Structures are given as structure tokens and as C-alpha cells.
Amino acid sequence: MKAIYRLLLLITTLVIGCADSNTSSNSEVAEINPETYWGESPWPEIRKKRIGQLLPKALKAANVDCWLVICRENNNDPMADHIGGENAGGTAVFLFYNDDAGFHSKVFSPSGEATALDDLDIHDEVVSVERGTSAVNMAVDFIKEKDFRTIAVNSSDSNSVADGLSYTQRQNLEQLLGENAKRLVSSTDVVYEWLSIKLPEEVEILRRAAQLTADWQIEAYKQVVPGQSTDADIAKFLNQKMAEYGVKDGWAPDQNPNVNSGADRGHSHATDKVIMPGDVIQIDFGIKVYDRWVSDIQRFAYVLKDGETKAPKDILHYWESGKAGNRAALAAMKPGVKGVDVDRAQRVLMEKAGSDYVMWSTGHPVGYVAHDVGPNLGGSQASHVRPASEKLIKEGMTFAFDGFHAWKLENGGVKTISVEEMAVVKKDGAEYLIAPQEDLILISSKN
Numbered sequence: 001m002k003a004i005y006r007l008l009l010l011i012t013t014l015v016i017g018c019a020d021s022n023t024s025s026n027s028e029v030a031e032i033n034p035e036t037y038w039g040e041s042p043w044p045e046i047r048k049k050r051i052g053q054l055l056p057k058a059l060k061a062a063n064v065d066c067w068l069v070i071c072r073e074n075n076n077d078p079m080a081d082h083i084g085g086e087n088a089g090g091t092a093v094f095l096f097y098n099d100d101a102g103f104h105s106k107v108f109s110p111s112g113e114a115t116a117l118d119d120l121d122i123h124d125e126v127v128s129v130e131r132g133t134s135a136v137n138m139a140v141d142f143i144k145e146k147d148f149r150t151i152a153v154n155s156s157d158s159n160s161v162a163d164g165l166s167y168t169q170r171q172n173l174e175q176l177l178g179e180n181a182k183r184l185v186s187s188t189d190v191v192y193e194w195l196s197i198k199l200p201e202e203v204e205i206l207r208r209a210a211q212l213t214a215d216w217q218i219e220a221y222k223q224v225v226p227g228q229s230t231d232a233d234i235a236k237f238l239n240q241k242m243a244e245y246g247v248k249d250g251w252a253p254d255q256n257p258n259v260n261s262g263a264d265r266g267h268s269h270a271t272d273k274v275i276m277p278g279d280v281i282q283i284d285f286g287i288k289v290y291d292r293w294v295s296d297i298q299r300f301a302y303v304l305k306d307g308e309t310k311a312p313k314d315i316l317h318y319w320e321s322g323k324a325g326n327r328a329a330l331a332a333m334k335p336g337v338k339g340v341d342v343d344r345a346q347r348v349l350m351e352k353a354g355s356d357y358v359m360w361s362t363g364h365p366v367g368y369v370a371h372d373v374g375p376n377l378g379g380s381q382a383s384h385v386r387p388a389s390e391k392l393i394k395e396g397m398t399f400a401f402d403g404f405h406a407w408k409l410e411n412g413g414v415k416t417i418s419v420e421e422m423a424v425v426k427k428d429g430a431e432y433l434i435a436p437q438e439d440l441i442l443i444s445s446k447n
Contacts (some may be wrong), residue, residue, distance in 0.1 A: 002364070002439060004138055004143075005424075007085075010086040011180065015205045019046070026201060026214070027304035033280050038055065038096075038178075038246065038289065038354070038370035039095070041290045041292070042201065042290070042293075043290060043292050044120070044122075044207070044345065044389050045124070045199055046199060046202060046395050047082065047084070047122060048120075048121070048122040049192070049199060049201075049256065050060075050082075050199060051083065051096075051122055051123075052103075053104060053199075054194055054197055054199070055096055055101035055103070055105075055194055056098055056102075057193070058102075058190050058191075058193035058197075059098050059102065059190060060095070060098065061193040062152065062187075062189035062190040062192075062193050063150070063189075064150050064152045064185065064187075064189070064190050065093070065097055065148040065149050065150045065151070066095060066096065066097035066143065066146070066148040066150070066151045066152065066175075067096045067097070067099065067151075067152040067153075067190050068093060068094070068095055068143070068151055068152065068153050069094040069096075069137065069153075069154060069164070069187075070091060070092070070093055070094075070136065070154075070165060070169050070173075071083075071085030071086075071088035071091070071092045071093075071094065072088050072089075072090070072091045072092070073088055073089045075340070075386025076088060076164075076167070077154055077164030077165070077210060078154075078160065078161040078162075078163070078164045079154060079161060079162070079164060079191065080164075081367070081392060082195070083096075083236075084107075084117060084120050084122050086385050087113060087116065087117075088109075088113060088204055089110060089112060089113050090110035090112065090135070091105060091110070091134075091135050091136060092108060092109040092110060092117075092129075092135055092336055093108045093136055093138075094106075094108070094123075094141035095107070095108075095139060095142070095143070097146070097148065099146070102340070104124050104125075105122070105123040105125075106122050106123065106124060106125045106127065106142070107126045107127065108125050108127045108129050108135040108136075108138045108142075108314060109126055109127065109128065109135065110129050110131075111128045111129060111130055111131065114126050114127070114128035115128075121308050133445055136173060136176060137176060137387075138178055140162055140173070141296070142174040143177070143180065143425055144177075148183065149183060150183055150185050151164050151180075151183050151184050152184075152185050152186065152189075152190045152356075153170070153173070153186070153187055154187050154191075154232040155170060155184075155186055155187070156187065156188040156191075157186075158187050158188055158387065159188050159191060159192065159373065161179075161191060161195070161373065162186065162187045162188045162190075162191035162226075165236070167402075172281070173232075182185075189296075189372060191412035192374070192391075195367075195368065195372065195373040195374075196365060196372070196373050196374035196375075196394070196397055197394065197395075197396040197397060198367055198396055198397070198398050198424070199396070201395075202293060202367070203325075203398060203424045203433070205289060205290070205293050206293055206295065206341045206366075206367065206398055206422065206424075206433060207433040207434060208289070208424045209247075209287055209293060209294070210290045210295045210297055210433045211434045211436045212245070212247075212287065212295075213250075213285055213286060213287055213295040213296075213297040214257045214297050214299060214434055214437075216238055216241045216285070217238070217242075217257075217283045217285055217297070217299040217378060218299060218441065219237075220234045220237045220238055220241075220283065221234075221283075221299070221301045221315050221441050221443060222447070224301075224303070224443050225338075226275055226276060226277050226279075226303050226443065226444075226445045227272070227274065227275075227276060227277075227445075229274070229276055230270075230271070230272045230273060230275065231259040231260060231261055231262075231270040231271055231272070231273050231275065231281075232259070232270045232271060232272050234259045234270065234283065235257050235258070235269075235270035235435075238257045238283075238285060239257075241405075242287060244292055247287040247288060247289050248287065248288040248291060249286070249287070249288060249296075250285070250286020250287050250294045250295055251369075251370045254269050255267055255268060255269050256285065256286060257270065257283055257284060257285035257286075258270065258282070258283070258284040258285070259281070259283050259284075259393060260281070260282045260284075261273055261275045261276075261279040261280070261281040261292070261303075262413070262442055263409055263411065263413025263414060263415055264406075264414050264415060264416050265412065270314075270394065271298060275302065275303060276303065277303050277304045277305040277306065277445045278303060279302070280300060280301070280302055280303075280318075280440075281300065281301045281302075281419065281420070281443075282298060282300055282416075282417075283298060283299050283300075284296075284298045284418075284420070285297060285298070285299075286370050291347055292368065293367060293368065294366060294367065294368065294369055294370050294372075295366070295400075295422065296366045296370050296400035296420065296422065297400070297420060297421065297434075298388070298402070298420060299437055299441065300317055300319070300417055300419070300422035300437070300440055301440060301443050302319075302439035302440045302441070302442055302443070303441070303443045303445060303446055304442055304443065304445055305445060306445055310442065311440055311442065315440070316440075317353070318405045318407055318417050319405075319417055319419075319439075320441050321349070321353035321354075321355060321403075321405040321417075322402075322403040322404055322405040322418065322419040323403055323419050323436075323437075323438070324346075324349050324353070324403060325347075325349045325350055325353075325362075325384055325402075325403030325404055325405070325419070326346065326401065326403025326419040326421060327403065327422075327438070328345045328346045328348075328349050328403070329343075329345055329362050329363065329377065329401050329402075330421075330423055330430050330432065331345070331348045331405060331429070332344075332345035332346075332397065333377075333393060333401070333423060333425060333429065333430035334393065334425070334428070334429045334430065334441065335393055335395050335425060335427065336392055336393070337392070337393050338375070338389065338390055338391065338392060338393070339363075339375035339376050339377045339378065339379070339388065339390070339391055340377075340378065340379045340380050340387040340389040341381060342362060342363065342377045342401070343362040343363075343377050343378045343380040343381075343389070344363060344380035346362055346404070347380050347381055348402055350391070350404055353405060354403045354416060355404060355406050356406035356407060356408065357381070357406070358404040358418075360378070360402065360403055360404050360418070361376055361386075361389075361397045362377040362378055362401050362403075362404075363376075363377035363378070363400055363401025363402060364376055364377060364378075364399065364400060365397060365398065365399055366398055366399060366400040366422060367398050368439065370400070372398075373395070374388070374391070374397050375388055375389065375391035375392065375393055376388040376389045376391075377389070377401055379400060387413065392421060393425055394425065395425055395426060395427050396424070396425065397424070397425045398423070398424050398425075398433075399420065399422065399423055399424075400420055400421070400422050401420065401421065401422075401423065401424070402418040402419060402420045403419040404416060404417070404418055404419075404420070405417045406423055415437065419436075419437065421433075421434075421436045421437075422434070
């Protein structure tokens with residue numbers, strides 16, 4: 001039955017997509033049922049699998065015996081929903097550790113939430129903490145009993161999602177640990193090693209999100225009427241598609257999508273600039289599916305001038321240069337390679353092609369957020385190298401990455417083609433999540 005619903009939805013979507021955007025009625029939009037299209041969120045099972053399969057390896061890679069996370073109501077830890085602590089009321093302590101018997105997860109939870117947490121069946125043990133008793137005290141007693149050498153806590157100066165432990169929580173924890181407080185270390189490496197790797201099931205979700213992201217951009221270009229349509233019109237069309245399919249913005253709504261047919265504006269909102277013949281149009285767009293996984297894809301178009309049947313030689317050169325850089329970056333993206341080396345691989349081609357300098361990194365991890373945890377693909381031509389650029393690429397990592405070419409416009413501004421695709425790293429190299437853009441999309445100036 002679900003398959004029939006999805007087929008009907010696909011047919012409905014195609015009909016709406018072919019209709020003029022100005023004639024789409026509210027009733028048509030209402031017919032789209034996001035729950036039918038996406039189905040039930042797979043996150044609960046994926047989260048359980050990530051904790052059981054990937055977290056033990058992350059602890060070992062970070063050389064940490066135990067990871068402690070404190071969750072609470074209203075001002076929760078950024079890692080809460082990754083470990084099952086998103087519904088915490090009173091203070092709860094989550095412990096993850098390796099010992100001679102293997103990997104374990106143990107939670108000290110207030111009695112009011114313990115039953116529901118135990119029902120999730122993602123932890124080995126949920127200890128119910130009675131009212132008037134401190135979950136932190138009980139966790140510290142257990143830590144002392146186990147005599148862990150290193151205890152990672154969420155205090156980090158480089159990773160915001162690994163920096164959820166408040167100052168007062170840290171003070172209380174150190175006081176209770178006493179001499180053992182010197183064994184506390186940052187969870188930066190644990191969180192990095194864990195979140196940077198995606199399960200195959202997650203990669204498939206990202207693949208599907210990336211395809212929708214690219215398809216909608218191509219559909220948006222078909223709506224453009226040179227001399228009338230604005231960058232903001234394209235953004236409005238894509239916002240409507242997100243609403244129809246029940247997905248969210250991949251990043252800040254005010255800047256998603258970033259549509260730009262003029263000079264570079266960096267990370268920006270779409271303006272009321274009118275799209276004209278001779279313009280190169282950039283769409284930088286991402287969606288969030290299941291309220292969890294994020295895509296980040298760019299597609300480029302050229303608006304033909306009167307008498308043109310293809311883009312002029314200089315524009316084609318810029319496009320092919322950017323595309324070549326993207327392909328070079330993909331070829332360099334292998335397990336054991338540093339992020340900075342992927343950046344260098346495409347920068348060499350940029351220089352040969354005569355590109356102006358581009359300040360952006362070649363790429364970044366993408367998954368739970370647009371700029372996710374993992375190696376940064378940049379730094380080879382920067383005044384300083386980000387620490388994450390020196391990290392090694394590993395199998396299971398997912399990236400959004402560009403091939404660049406920048407040139408000066410007649411008005412003195414700079415325009416950059418940034419051929420952005422998404423890829424997953426496999427054992428022997430990286431592969432695109434979806435078919436990459438091979439040619440500039442051409443928009444006729446004739447109505």
C-alpha cells in the first residue's frame with residue numbers, strides 16, 4: 001500500500017512541477033503528504049546501530065576509556081538526541097565505555113524518565129534514580145569503581161557539538177570526582193570520530209536528499225523568464241518545493257537557497273536582482289530530511305543572449321575549469337589522505353586555468369548539518385591551515401565539495417563558478433552520491 005501511495009505522490013508531484021508556478025493552488029500543495037512520501041523516520045534504528053557499532057570504535061580511536069554526557073531539560077547538551085537524551089527532564093548522566101568485556105552504555109536517569117528511556121532499547125542498562133538522589137553522584141561512584149584512566153566530557157574549544165557541558169556542571173563534576181578530576185579530557189576526538197562516519201543507510205538517505213535538491217534546482221531554472229524573473233523568484237519557487245514535500249532548510253532559512261545571478265555575495269540571501277541575458281546564475285541549496293540529514297548541492301545556468309545557441313567561449317572555459325577542479329578533488333578524496341591535500345589537488349588546476357583567488361575551502365563534511373564534523377577540505381593556499389584540514393579522510397565520510405573558477409566582471413565585481421557536488425568515501429576512493437552536473441544549464445532569452 002505504501003508503494004502505491006508513493007507512486008501516486010510521484011505522479012502528483014510531476015504534474016504540479018510541470019504546471020506554471022503562478023497557477024499552483026493551495027489545494028494542490030495540500031495534497032502532498034510528507035509522511036506518505038518519506039515514511040516513518042529511520043532515525044531510532046539508525047541511532048541504535050550507530051551507538052552499538054560506531055561508538056566503540058570512536059572511543060578506541062580517541063584513546064578514551066569512558067565518555068560522560070550530562071543531559072537536562074531546556075538547556076540540553078548538543079549531543080543529546082544522538083544518545084537518546086533528547087527528552088531529559090531532570091539531570092541524567094549517560095556513560096559509554098570499553099572494558100575487558102567489551103562496549104557498554106549505562107544511563108543514570110531520574111525515575112520519571114527512566115521507564116521511557118529504557119523502552120527505547122538503545123542502552124545496555126538504565127538505572128532509575130529516585131527523587132532526592134543525584135544522578136551525577138551515582139555516575140561518579142560508578143566511575144570511581146571502574147577506575148577509568150580517561151573520562152571524556154563535552155568541553156571543547158574547537159567543536160561546538162562537543163562543548164555542551166556548562167561551567168556549573170563541570171564544577172560540580174570536578175568536586176565530586178576529587179583527585180580523579182585530573183582524568184577528565186575533552187570529548188572533541190570522540191565526537192569527531194563518531195559523527196564523521198555515516199552508516200550505509202544514512203548515505204542512502206543523503207543520496208535521495210541530494211537528488212531532490214538537484215532536481216528542484218533544474219526545475220527552478222525552467223521557470224526563469226529573462227528580464228522579468230529575479231533571483232528571489234527562484235528562491236521562492238524552491239521554498240515552495242520544500243513546503244510541498246515537508247522538508248526543512250539545510251541551513252539558515254534566510255540564506256537558503258542562495259540564488260545569485262550577479263557578482264559574488266558569499267553566503268547571502270537572494271535579492272530582487274532581475275536576471276538578464278549573459279548572466280551566470282548560481283543556486284546554492286540544501287534541504288533537511290527527517291529533521292536530521294542535510295544536503296548541499298549547487299547548480300549553474302547561463303542565460304543566452306540574442307543569437308546565441310551556446311555559452312560563449314570564455315564562460316565555457318570558466319565552467320570546464322571549475323568542473324575539472326571538482327573532478328580532481330573527487331579523485332584525491334581517498335582513505336588516508338589529508339583534507340588539505342584534496343584542496344591542493346584542485347587548486348593546481350585553478351592556477352593553470354587562470355582563475356582568480358578563491359578564499360573558500362574546496363569542501364566540507366556534510367550530513368547532520370551542512371558544515372558537519374570531519375576533515376575540512378581546505379587550507380592549501382590559506383595564511384593558516386585549519387586543524388581539521390590535517391585530519392585523515394576515512395571510509396564512510398560524506399562531503400560537499402567544489403571545483404572553483406573565479407573571474408572579474410566588467411563592473412569590477414568578481415564571479416565564481418563553484419561546481420558543488422556531494423560524495424561518499426569508499427574503501428578504494430570516493431564516489432558521487434548522484435550524477436554530477438556535466439554542462440551548464442542554458443536558458444533562452446526568448447519567451
